Structure formats: structure tokens, C-alpha cells
Amino acid sequence: LAKTTQPISMDSYEGQEVNITCSHNNIATNDYITWYQQFPSQGPRFIIQGYKTKVTNEVASLFIPADRKSSTLSLPRVSLSDTAVYYCLVVGEAAGNKLTFGGGTRVLVKP
Amino acid sequence: KAGVTQTPRYLIKTRGQQVTLSCSPISGHRSVSWYQQTPGQGLQFLFEYFSETQRNKGNFPGRFSGRQFSNSRSEMNVSTLELGDSALYLCASSLDLRNTGELFFGEGSRLTVL
Numbered sequence: 158l159a160k161t162t163q164p165i166s167m168d169s170y171e172g173q174e175v176n177i178t179c180s181h182n183n184i185a186t187n188d189y190i191t192w193y194q195q196f197p198s199q200g201p202r203f204i205i206q207g208y209k210t211k212v213t214n215e216v217a218s219l220f221i222p223a224d225r226k227s228s229t230l231s232l233p234r235v236s237l238s239d240t241a242v243y244y245c246l247v248v249g250e251a252a253g254n255k256l257t258f259g260g261g262t263r264v265l266v267k268p
Numbered sequence: 269k270a271g272v273t274q275t276p277r278y279l280i281k282t283r284g285q286q287v288t289l290s291c292s293p294i295s296g297h298r299s300v301s302w303y304q305q306t307p308g309q310g311l312q313f314l315f316e317y318f319s320e321t322q323r324n325k326g327n328f329p330g331r332f333s334g335r336q337f338s339n340s341r342s343e344m345n346v347s348t349l350e351l352g353d354s355a356l357y358l359c360a361s362s363l364d365l366r367n368t369g370e371l372f373f374g375e376g377s378r379l380t381v382l
Contacts, residue, residue, distance in 0.1 A: 191370065200272070200358050200373025201311070244311065256301060256324075256371075258311040 161245045161259035168265045175232040177262045179245030182226050188249030190221060190228045195242045195261070204243075205230070232264075240266045270294065272361050272374035280380045286347040289377045293340050293361030299323075300342040301371065302334060305356040314357075317342055318364065346379075354381045 162180045169175045181190065189208045193201035205212055207219040207228065218231040232239055242261040273292040281287050293300050301316040313326040317336035334344040340361070346353055356378050360371035 193371075198356075198376075198378075200360070200376055201371070202373070203370045206370060256303075256313045256316070258303075258313070260310050 161247055161257065163243075163245055163259045163262045165260065166263040166265070168267060169235055170267050171236055172234050175235050175239070175264055175266075177230045177232075177243055177245075177264070178227055179230070179259060180227045181245070181247045184225050184247055185249055188247050190219070190225075191246045191248060192217070192219065192228075192230045193244045193246060193258075195244065201244060235264075235266045237266050237268060240264060272359060272372050274357075274359055274374035274377050276377055277375065278378050278380075280382060281349050282382050283349055283351060285349050286345060287349060287379060288343055288345045289357055289359075289379075291342045291344075291359035291361075291374060293342070293359075294372055297361035297363055297372070298340055299362045299364055300336055300340065301360050301362075302342070302344050303358045303360070304328070305358060305376070306354075311358070314344065349381045351381050354379060 189206060191206040192204045194204050195201040205214055205217045205219045207221050209221050209225060212219045220229045242263050244261045245259045272294055275290045291300055299318045302314040304312045304314055314328055314332055315322055315334050316324045320336045331347045334342060336342045356376045358373050358376045360373045362371050
């Protein structure tokens with residue numbers, strides 16, 4: 158099964174860019190990568206999804222190198238409200254479609 | 269458009285009892301998946317249902333079961349509760365999980381086993 162590895166935590170300051178890298182070494186050809194954000198006592202919320210290269214939406218960018226063995230979620234100019242846990246999820250055959258979430262990265266944004 | 273609704277939001281049970289949790293997906297979504305979240309183990313996949321059929325199952329004992337109805341609503345049941353079953357149980361819906369990785373989560377049902 159696809160196993161994802163993320164840093165446990167990282168601190169940042171308001172206005173800075175936060176980059177979180179997730180490794181997924183045994184990602185399969187047709188698998189795609191999705192990132193979620195979770196606040197305490199709430200369900201995770203979809204942020205962005207990608208297959209290769211770069212994807213950007215109104216809240217984040219996702220960078221995926223050619224070998225696809227890792228991905229980096231980039232949060233531009235974070236604010237205090239971006240303090241949350243961020244999960245990387247590989248969906249597809251390598252994961253057995255079992256939706257294996259990584260341990261998540263706890264991001265703390267300081268004033 | 270209404271989101272994913274889970275009931276009950278909070279419940280307390282004692283060891284040995286059983287519990288049933290309910291999940292109403294977003295209208296039109298046919299895939300419902302369930303997760304257990306604990307501080308020590310993170311988000312763990314329980315099972316996924318699509319059109320009333322269980323398509324996939326995580327590594328949980330048989331005490332954990334689920335089903336999906338024709339209107340896509342889903343229930344999960346945990347029998348013979350153990351202290352370690354205390355957790356936040358989340359359900360998520362999607363149009364078809366195998367075609368999109370976008371899951372829409374409910375607020376969860378927080379179960380405490382005493």
C-alpha cells in the first residue's frame with residue numbers, strides 16, 4: 158500500500174510562505190495526490206489535488222516532480238487562521254483504494 | 269447544497285455495548301467512506317461503500333461493520349465496544365471515489381467508551 162510520510166509539525170509566521178513536503182515512494186502510475194486541511198473538532202477539508210507538475214488554486218499550489226515520489230503543498234502568505242493539520246493522501250491503485258492518510262503535519266502560524 | 273451530516277455528534281457508551289452511527293452524504297454522491305481518528309493513530313480508513321456495496325475495507329476487526337442504503341445514506345456499527353474504540357468517527361462522501369480524490373467530510377461523531 159502507498160505509504161505517505163510528512164513532517165510532524167512546522168512553525169511559521171504570518172505573511173510567510175509555508176511548504177510542506179510529503180513523500181510517497183511507491184505511488185502507482187494512475188494514482189493522484191490530494192491534500193486536506195483539518196481544524197480541531199472538524200472534518201478535513203479538501204485543499205488541492207494533482208497528478209504531475211504544478212497545480213494552483215485560490216488557496217494553495219501543489220508541486221509534483223517528474224518521478225512523483227513526493228509532492229509539496231505551498232501555502233502563500235499564511236495567516237493565523239491557517240493554523241491547522243495538513244494531510245497528504247494518495248488515492249488509487251497503489252493505495253488499494255484504501256484512502257491511506259499520512260500522519261499529518263501540524264502547522265502553527267505565529268503572529 | 270447541504271453538506272455531509274453525521275449523527276449523533278456526541279455519544280457515551282460503556283464497554284461491551286454496541287453503537288450505530290449515521291451518515292447522510294451530499295445529494296448525488298454515491299460513495300461514502302468512514303474513518304476513525306484518534307490522537308495516537310491519526311486518520312484511519314475503515315471502509316468505503318458505493319451503490320450499497322462495500323468496495324474496500326481497512327484493517328479493522330469484524331466488530332466494525334457498515335452498510336449503505338439505496339438513498340446512499342450509510343451507517344456504521346461497532347459491537348462489543350472497547351475502551352480503545354473511543355475516537356472521532358468521520359464519514360466522507362464523493363461522487364465516485366475512484367474518479368476523484370475530493371472527499372467531503374462531515375463534522376464527525378465523537379464516541380467515548382467508559
